[in-house]
Amino acid sequence: MNQIKKIVFLFLALLCTTASYSQVYNGKQKEINKILDNIKSFSQYYMNGEADKIAACYTKDGKIFPAGQEIIEGTNDLNKFWTLPSDVKVLKHKVTPSEITIVKKTAYDYGYYEGETLLPDGKKSTWKGKYVIVWKKVGNDWKIYLDCWNRIDEPKK
């Protein structure tokens, strides 16, 4: 009986794990992989403080939709937006797409992001949110054309 309980528990645990990481990719594997690579690079550039490289992840007319602000467009303004104050460091940035669907030379992508920031006072701030991105194929690469996101608040304790 104990053995059966264990098996049921493991089965349920496996189900939960599968559910929370379920990801749907529609498109050629090669193209999906390129987008997944670009998503990882974006996070790495952000942790490195390389705003110019982040700006280059967008099309030349790429647009971001940050909370509270107007739509921000174009390489120069994106570079400025993603430039961190010199005394702030992004310790962690991770994007988990729920779905990436490619339709010809366009793709849409939605999912979750999470991160951790080291603030000037030495305190760490963690945050998470969700996003919708529209990608465009530019040459053999994929660039972000539209990037809209907002935070998920921590439940109040």
Add this chain to the structure above:
Amino acid sequence: MNQIKKIVFLFLALLCTTASYSQVYNGKQKEINKILDNIKSFSQYYMNGEADKIAACYTKDGKIFPAGQEIIEGTNDLNKFWTLPSDVKVLKHKVTPSEITIVKKTAYDYGYYEGETLLPDGKKSTWKGKYVIVWKKVGNDWKIYLDCWNRIDEPKK
């Protein structure tokens, strides 16, 4: 001279008007018009307090990305989200797309929204924001699959 000033002024005024209302539509006019009609209906349903009709503007697996909350998915939960408290009324809701681009049976759409709410205390609250929507063609109609938005704050006085 005065006449020339007038002409220059009118020309500049016209330029500004054109710039602030510039809209890009890529796709068959018939399909674009259907999406534009649906955008207008959405606003009308919201002003009418018809949450069930708003929920029907989305695909059955349609998702919204409201600030501070998790991704909300599916007709029932969308109906609940768009249901206003009985003592709140949306007096105005207007969506102005900047671009609608159709790629096969998918379309992306971004732009601005603005509105006015009548609050229980009789005060009016105005608000505006920006959005990214991914539409899917369902039969002969277009439904919202992904809907991400956030506010643009009023400049501090």
